[in-house]
Every structure is written in structure tokens, then in C-alpha cells.
Amino acid sequence: MQASQLINSLKFKQVRPALTTDFDVTMLTQDTREVQPGAMFIAVVGYHVDGHDLVGQAIEKGAKIIVASKPLDVNVPVIYVENTERAMAILADVFYGAPSQKMRMIGVTGTNGKTTVTHLIEQIYRDQQQATGLIGTMYRKIKDEKLPTANTTPDSITTQRTLAAMRDAGVETVAMEVSSIALVLGRVWGIDYDIAVFTNLTQDHLDFHKTMAKYTEAKAMLFAQLGNKYNADGTNKVAVLNTDDPVGREFEQYTAAHVLTFGLKPDAMINAQNVEIKSHGTEFDLSVFGHVTHVTMQLIGQFNVYNMLAAFAAAYASGIPEDQIIKSLEKVTGVKGRFQSVPSHTGVSVIVDYSHTPDGLLNALETIQDFATKDIYCVVGCGGDRDKTKRPKMAKIAVEHSTKPIFTSDNPRTEDPTMILNDMVAGVPDANVPVYEDRHEAIAKAIEAAQPGDVVLIAGKGHEDYQIIGRTKHHFDDSEEAAKALALKPTID
Ligand SMILES: CC(=O)N[C@H]1[C@@H](OP(=O)(O)OP(=O)(O)OC[C@H]2O[C@@H](n3ccc(=O)[nH]c3=O)[C@H](O)[C@@H]2O)O[C@H](CO)[C@@H](O)[C@@H]1O[C@H](C)C(=O)N[C@@H](C)C(=O)N[C@H](CCC(=O)O)C(=O)O
Ligand SMILES: Nc1ncnc2c1ncn2[C@@H]1O[C@H](COP(=O)(O)OP(=O)(O)OP(=O)(O)O)[C@@H](O)[C@H]1O
Numbered sequence: 468m469q470a471s472q473l474i475n476s477l478k479f480k481q482v483r484p485a486l487t488t489d490f491d492v493t494m495l496t497q498d499t500r501e502v503q504p505g506a507m508f509i510a511v512v513g514y515h516v517d518g519h520d521l522v523g524q525a526i527e528k529g530a531k532i533i534v535a536s537k538p539l540d541v542n543v544p545v546i547y548v549e550n551t552e553r554a555m556a557i558l559a560d561v562f563y564g565a566p567s568q569k570m571r572m573i574g575v576t577g578t579n580g581k582t583t584v585t586h587l588i589e590q591i592y593r594d595q596q597q598a599t600g601l602i603g604t605m606y607r608k609i610k611d612e613k614l615p616t617a618n619t620t621p622d623s624i625t626t627q628r629t630l631a632a633m634r635d636a637g638v639e640t641v642a643m644e645v646s647s648i649a650l651v652l653g654r655v656w657g658i659d660y661d662i663a664v665f666t667n668l669t670q671d672h673l674d675f676h677k678t679m680a681k682y683t684e685a686k687a688m689l690f691a692q693l694g695n696k697y698n699a700d701g702t703n704k705v706a707v708l709n710t711d712d713p714v715g716r717e718f719e720q721y722t723a724a725h726v727l728t729f730g731l732k733p734d735a736m737i738n739a740q741n742v743e744i745k746s747h748g749t750e751f752d753l754s755v756f757g758h759v760t761h762v763t764m765q766l767i768g769q770f771n772v773y774n775m776l777a778a779f780a781a782a783y784a785s786g787i788p789e790d791q792i793i794k795s796l797e798k799v800t801g802v803k804g805r806f807q808s809v810p811s812h813t814g815v816s817v818i819v820d821y822s823h824t825p826d827g828l829l830n831a832l833e834t835i836q837d838f839a840t841k842d843i844y845c846v847v848g849c850g851g852d853r854d855k856t857k858r859p860k861m862a863k864i865a866v867e868h869s870t871k872p873i874f875t876s877d878n879p880r881t882e883d884p885t886m887i888l889n890d891m892v893a894g895v896p897d898a899n900v901p902v903y904e905d906r907h908e909a910i911a912k913a914i915e916a917a918q919p920g921d922v923v924l925i926a927g928k929g930h931e932d933y934q935i936i937g938r939t940k941h942h943f944d945d946s947e948e949a950a951k952a953l954a955l956k957p958t959i960d
């Protein structure tokens with residue numbers, strides 16, 4: 468794309484020196500490590516590095532034009548703007564031809580359930596013979612092709628590039644997790660969402676947002692970003708809100724879009740009644756504006772009824788018939804690392820779950836309490852370089868809702884694992900919980916001790932196939948570790 472076209476897309480800027488001749492911009496990037504000849508390099512002030520300090524390297528590698536918010540002394544044109552993240556979002560949208568306007572965009576936000584709900588949505592639209600895309604914690608997915616991701620919601624350039632690839636591959640509907648951090652950092656500015664879904668709000672990421680009020684405000688932005696446009700042809704924007712959560716009711720005020728509510732309380736437009744949780748699935752009566760259908764789903768737990776309602780409502784909002792949505796949801800067996808059973812012939816049930824927040828852990832344990840008849844082991848740790856105030860709370864929940872809690876490491880990252888464990892123990896000073904810093908050992912001990920009929924929950928890392936210690940990622944997979952430990956036990960029929 469011509470440099471002048473990109474420059475013109477920014478309304479308020481100064482270009483110094485002014486362009487004398489136009490030229491082709493081959494790529495946009497905010498990362499010197501990716502610069503290719505002809506690139507536009509956008510300098511972003513990060514948490515570790517200031518991109519403005521690296522502009523020299525970008526030019527050496529062939530960047531022909533820079534976007535900056537601080538004075539630079541360089542020999543290529545610089546586009547000066549107030550906020551380079553905002554400029555980056557606008558430029559990325561223009562460079563990639565506004566792909567989000569060509570597809571049905573469904574954004575899912577909330578503390579828990581985003582990955583699950585996006586996968587349920589993907590299944591529903593696939594069953595409608597639609598080509599789908601997905602962006603989230605586990606990967607970016609274009610139809611069946613999975614691409615790695617560094618973030619649940621990637622930076623604006625990566626997101627727009629991914630959306631452009633989806634559009635070019637013929638994708639019609641995209642289900643995308645939208646994290647609160649992404650909303651604050653402007654990673655989704657420019658994305659034209661059609662449907663925005665709110666799952667729930669409980670504590671997480673307070674290291675970043677500092678207060679629950681700020682965290683709530685961040686999530687609210689997704690609904691405000693649905694805009695103010697109404698279409699007469701029925702292709703309207705819809706906010707899908709869990710109104711059992713008081714924050715869901717609050718979000719009605721942030722959006723001008725049509726509102727579709729869901730919950731277990733009968734005042735929600737789409738609600739579930741008579742929920743019955745079993746060890747192999749969940750049944751309930753689904754009411755859609757008063758029309759009731761009995762649903763038997765394979766996902767386990769009340770929290771998954773909420774996830775199912777969220778996905779149902781998103782699909783319903785785009786006009787898919789009720790019975791077809793239910794059919795799709797009834798056949799979903801689960802999402803990797805979300806309340807996932809590890810095959811076992813030992814009489815011991817092992818569940819790997821990505822609960823890494825107090826509410827997530829509470830939901831997982833309460834679900835197990837609903838069907839467990841004997842001991843519940845809970846192997847749990849807390850991530851390093853993340854919200855420290857979660858630690859004592861998660862420890863307390865593990866002690867109060869399992870009979871055999873075991874504390875261990877999650878991803879310690881750059882923190883001392885012993886200190887993280889001390890923060891957990893401080894939440895339950897009198898409980899005398901066994902602590903194994905080595906996660907492999909903690910899982911092995913729990914499974915070795917468990918008797919037939921017991922349930923072992925391994926919480927916190929779900930699908931992750933790594934453990935981050937310091938800055939190094941080691942291979943580590945809770946399901947694999949559990950399978951190895953189960954293989955050492957006697958099998959029973
Ligand atoms: C706190 C945070 O959000 N950090 C994000 C941020 O990294 P950073 O600020 O540390 O970047 P930096 O290393 O200081 O670099 C600053 C700038 O210099 C550039 N740079 C840097 C080094 C270099 O050699 N050359 C270079 O050009 C970088 O590309 C960047 O533009 O910008 C990066 C690029 O966009 C992100 O990948 C990174 O996310 C990290 C990996 C992260 O862990 N973020 C978490 C907190 C996060 O965003 N989580 C949410 C929620 C998760 C959920 O609930 O599911 C998510 O959406 O993932
Ligand atoms: N609707 C829900 N309400 C409460 N807890 C839930 C809900 N759905 C899932 N959980 C719990 O949270 C964990 C994470 O679920 P999921 O990965 O779907 O959420 P997420 O919002 O994508 O999380 P992340 O922010 O890490 O990406 C699950 O393993 C489960 O324990």
C-alpha cells in the first residue's frame with residue numbers, strides 16, 4: 468500500500484520531513500525483529516522496552532517510515548502522533564482492508580468462560596456449513612488451521628493480519644476472545660464487532676487493572692464499541708449479557724445496541740431451569756422467550772450451563788434456528804483443558820481444569836462436590852508475575868471445597884516459587900496443607916494416594932503444554948503427568 472494512503476488514514480499527525488515521493492509500504496510492524504525492507508515501523512512504549520529506542524535497528528533492517536510519539540533524529544520520514552497504539556490500530560485496519568467489516572464478528576469478554584464459549588460458537592456455525600475463524604488463549608484458528616498466539620487477544624497488527632487471512636480464506640464468522648487487557652491497550656480498536664458477549668466478572672488481573680472498578684470499566688468498553696448504528700435490514704448489533712451477574716445489568720447502559728440477556732434467573736430472555744449436574748453431563752430446561760426445550764449436554768457443571776447459554780444467545784442473535792443451535796451444543800464433548808477427564812481404569816477420576824482464578828476454582832470444585840462421593844484431591848498453584856491477591860483466596864477455596872488440597876507451582880515465571888507458595892499458605896495458616904513445589908511431584912503424590920471413588924482435580928494450567936520457570940518454557944502437560952501417574956496404579960474394571 469502507498470505510504471500516502473496510510474498517512475492520510477491518520478487524521479491528526481505531522482509528517483517530518485514531508486514525503487517528496489510516494490512509495491510502497493510492504494508491511495507494518497511494531498517489532499524490530501520482524502522488520503523487512505520497505506516496512507513501516509511503529510514505535511510503542513512497552514512494559515520492558517521503549518520501541519523509540521530501537522528505531523535505529525528498524526531502519527538498519529530496511530524500515531522506510533516510522534510512526535512515533537517522541538522526537539526522533541533519523542534519516543527517514545517520521546509520522547508523529549499523540550498515541551502510537553491508536554495510530555497502529557487505525558493503520559492496521561486500513562493496511563489490511565478492514566477485514567472485520569467483511570465477516571460476522573463475535574467478541575466474547577468476561578473473567579471466565581471466554582475460551583469455552585468461543586469454541587461452542589465455532590461449533591454452532593460450523594454445523595451451519597459456515598467457514599469459521601477463532602482467536603483466543605489456545606490459538607488463532609483459520610478454518611482447521613491452527614496458528615500459535617502470544618496473547619489471548621493479540622496486538623492490533625497481528626489481529627488485523629489474522630482477520631485478513633481469515634477473510635481471504637472465505638471465513639464468514641469469527642469468534643474471538645477479548646481480554647480486558649486488550650481492551651485497555653487498544654488491541655481491538657477498529658474491529659467492527661456485530662455481537663458482543665459478556666460471560667461474568669470476578670477477580671483477576673488486578674496486577675494490571677488495580678481495582679475491580681477499573682477492571683469492570685475495561686470489559687464495558689467492548690459493549691460501548693458496538694457503536695450507535697442501527698440497520699433496518701435486521702443485521703443489527705447485539706449485546707449478549709449474563710444478567711445473573713450484576714455487572715451484566717450495568718453493561719446495558721454502556722451500549723446502544725440491541726440487548727439479549729441470559730442467565731439462570733427466569734427474568735433473563737434466554738434462561739435455564741431445573742439444572743441437573745451429573746458426573747458425565749448436565750441437563751436443564753432451556754427457555755427462549757418462554758419457549759421451553761429440555762437439553763442434555765455433555766459439558767459438566769453449572770458454569771458450563773452459563774457458557775452454553777452465552778453461545779446459544781450469540782447464535783440466536785444472528786438468526787440460527789433454536790433447534791439447530793441446541794443440536795450443535797448437545798454434541799460438544801468439551802474443550803481441551805476445561806474440566807477434561809483423563810482416561811483412567813483405576814477407579815480414580817482425574818480432571819484437568821484451567822481454573823486459575825478464585826471463581827474458576829470455586830466453580831470447578833463445587834461442580835465436583837455435586838457428584839463426588841469420596842475424597843476430593845485438589846492440586847493447585849498460582850501463576851507468578853500475575854495478580855498476587857488471588858493466591859490466598861484460591862488457597863482458601865481449595866481448603867474449603869476439597870478434602871485433600873495439595874499446593875504446588877503453576878507458572879512461577881520470574882518469581883521465586885517458594886514465595887508464591889508462601890502467599891497461598893498465608894490464606895490458610897492453620898490448614899497444614901502439603902506443599903510440593905515441583906508440580907510433577909504434586910500430581911504424582913495426589914494420584915498415588917487417591918483411592919477408587921476419589922476425584923483428583925488438577926487446576927490452573929488446563930491445555931498448557933509448558934511450565935514457565937524464570938523466562939524459560941519447559942514442556943509440561945498436566946494430562947500427560949496424570950496419565951503417567953495413573954499407569955503406576957492397579958487397574959480395576
Ligand atoms: C503486559 C502486556 O500486555 N505485555 C504485552 C506487551 O509487551 P511489553 O509491553 O512487555 O513489550 P516490550 O517487550 O516492552 O516491547 C515494547 C515494544 O518494543 C518492541 N520491541 C521489543 C523488543 C525488541 O527487540 N524489538 C522491538 O521492537 C515490541 O514489539 C513492542 O512494540 O506487548 C506485547 C506485544 O503486543 C504482548 O505480547 C505482551 O503481552 C505479554 C506476552 C503478556 O503476558 N500479556 C498478558 C498480561 C496479557 O496481555 N494477557 C491478556 C489476558 C489473558 C487472559 O485473560 O486470557 C491477553 O490478552 O493475553
Ligand atoms: N462461565 C464460567 N463461570 C465461571 N467459571 C468458569 C466459567 N467457564 C469456565 N470456568 C472456569 O474457568 C476456567 C477457564 O475457562 P475458559 O478457558 O473457558 O475461560 P477464559 O475466560 O477463556 O480464561 P482466560 O482468561 O484464561 O483465557 C475453566 O477451566 C473453568 O474452571
Ligand SMILES: N[C@H](CCC[C@H](N)C(=O)O)C(=O)O
Pocket residue numbers: 604619823849850851853877878927928931
Ligand atoms: N490468561 C491468564 C492465564 C493464566 C494461566 C495460569 N496458568 C497462570 O500462569 O497464571 C493470564 O495470563 O493471567
Ligand SMILES: [Mg+2]
Pocket residue numbers: 581582603604605619644
Ligand atoms: Mg481464554
